[in-house]
Amino acid sequence: MKVQGRVTRIAISGTGLYVPPDRITNIELVEAYNEYVRAHNAAHQADIDAGRMHAQLKSSDEFIHKASGIRNRHVVAKNGMLDPEIMCPRLPERPVDEIALSAEMGIAAAKQALESAGRRPEDIDGVICAASIFQRPYPQIAIEIQNALGIQGFGYDMMAGCSSATFALQSAADMVAQGHARAILCINPEINTMHLNLRDRETHFIFGDAATACLLEPAQGADGANAWEMVSTRLKSVYSNNIRNDFGSMNRFDPSTQFNDDKLITQKGRKVFKEVVPMVAEFMQEHLAQQNIMPSQLKRLWLHQANINMNRLIATKVLGREPTQTEAPNVLEEFGNTSSAGSIVAFHLHNSDLAKGDLGHLCSFGAGYTAGSIILRKLH
Numbered sequence: 001m002k003v004q005g006r007v008t009r010i011a012i013s014g015t016g017l018y019v020p021p022d023r024i025t026n027i028e029l030v031e032a033y034n035e036y037v038r039a040h041n042a043a044h045q046a047d048i049d050a051g052r053m054h055a056q057l058k059s060s061d062e063f064i065h066k067a068s069g070i071r072n073r074h075v076v077a078k079n080g081m082l083d084p085e086i087m088c089p090r091l092p093e094r095p096v097d098e099i100a101l102s103a104e105m106g107i108a109a110a111k112q113a114l115e116s117a118g119r120r121p122e123d124i125d126g127v128i129c130a131a132s133i134f135q136r137p138y139p140q141i142a143i144e145i146q147n148a149l150g151i152q153g154f155g156y157d158m159m160a161g162c163s164s165a166t167f168a169l170q171s172a173a174d175m176v177a178q179g180h181a182r183a184i185l186c187i188n189p190e191i192n193t194m195h196l197n198l199r200d201r202e203t204h205f206i207f208g209d210a211a212t213a214c215l216l217e218p219a220q221g222a223d224g225a226n227a228w229e230m231v232s233t234r235l236k237s238v239y240s241n242n243i244r245n246d247f248g249s250m251n252r253f254d255p256s257t258q259f260n261d262d263k264l265i266t267q268k269g270r271k272v273f274k275e276v277v278p279m280v281a282e283f284m285q286e287h288l289a290q291q292n293i294m295p296s297q298l299k300r301l302w303l304h305q306a307n308i309n310m311n312r313l314i315a316t317k318v319l320g321r322e323p324t325q326t327e328a329p330n331v332l333e334e335f336g337n338t339s340s341a342g343s344i345v346a347f348h349l350h351n352s353d354l355a356k357g358d359l360g361h362l363c364s365f366g367a368g369y370t371a372g373s374i375i376l377r378k379l380h
């Protein structure tokens with residue numbers, strides 16, 4: 001099948017980022033985790049001594065930084081996360097007539113995107129909220145944001161793991177190109193701490209919270225200083241159980257498993273690493289080849305921010321040499337893995353220095369597996 005390019009040229013005309021003020025360092029996280037381990041092992045000493053249970057092992061800042069590149073993460077509620085007896089964010093439930101936390105975060109990012117594109121809510125016809133997890137199924141967070149911003153038209157939520165942002169951008173670009181909407185806001189309110197297992201040594205350090213937003217509209221008329229034409233987009237998915245979350249409405253069908261650890265994120269990190277790196281590198285290379293773009297023409301890679309070693313390997317395979325920090329910027333150290341928001345955070349923070357006509361490659365990857373590849377060209 002021959003895949004055609006876009007008929008109407010579409011641009012990301014503005015972006016926005018909301019970062020929650022609460023911040024947790026590795027040192028704080030590890031201290032809480034290790035105190036939890038000490039108390040857990042002490043409480044189960046008899047079973048551990050009798051060989052009926054394994055003692056839990058401590059975590060360390062050195063391991064976390066070396067294995068992932070992460071030093072800090074921003075979170076919606078530090079409160080509770082660092083209490084060894086709670087190990088979960090604690091926030092009071094909001095009344096139904098108060099704005100939802102995800103919507104509040106998404107709105108903050110969306111307002112920045114509108115401002116940087118020089119657009120107002122009345123210029124927009126749709127809102128797509130895309131995230132790896134949502135705080136509720138309905139009414140959709142996108143519609144709550146649409147209502148709060150005073151946007152006519154439509155809104156809906158969608159999920160595609162850590163590729164939710166790129167999958168939404170592809171959908172929105174197609175809709176704008178087809179004339180279904182004049183402009184669409186794609187928003188990624190990622191509250192990853194809601195499904196993070198802080199008692200799991202393998203994953204407790206990985207995720208942080210953030211919200212990003214991109215405004216999409218026809219390239220002709222996208223006058224924002226940091227407007228980027230979406231030269232081409234590709235999506236890919238390959239089924240895998242290696243990153244999994246079994247939280248869902250059917251959990252209450254079986255009270256005996258309702259609160260098991262698999263109702264939060266679980267992952268086989270090594271397998272993910274080994275399988276996703278070649279899959280994503282080949283996917284990006286194929287996409288570039290289809291567009292007759294040489295890797296040497298790329299001024300920047302904005303990769304999903306999962307793990308510094310994964311990103312280095314993928315960038316090295318795509319470019320055919322080690323990337324510099326400027327060529328493939330990392331935001332992991334400060335933000336951790338913010339799921340689908342990650343590649344957009346990297347894009348938002350690291351694109352304004354590039355020049356008119358420069359090419360960049362944005363690529364997400366994650367649970368599903370999913371991957372989304374977007375080749376961008378700076379418009380002004």
Ligand SMILES: CC(C)(COP(=O)(O)OP(=O)(O)OC[C@H]1O[C@@H](n2cnc3c(N)ncnc32)[C@H](O)[C@@H]1OP(=O)(O)O)[C@@H](O)C(=O)NCCC(=O)NCCS
Nearest residue numbers: 058059060063067068201202269270272273306307365366
């Ligand atoms: C999760 C991940 C950081 C783990 O790094 P890794 O180098 O693969 O580490 P491993 O799990 O192989 O563990 C290596 C050692 O560190 C230990 N270790 C694991 N977690 C630890 C922790 N928190 N603190 C200290 N040591 C730890 C392990 O027990 C193991 O010890 P051993 O060698 O004595 O057996 C890495 O596999 C990864 O990032 N994978 C990709 C997953 C991902 O990013 N998913 C998101 C969506 S794309």
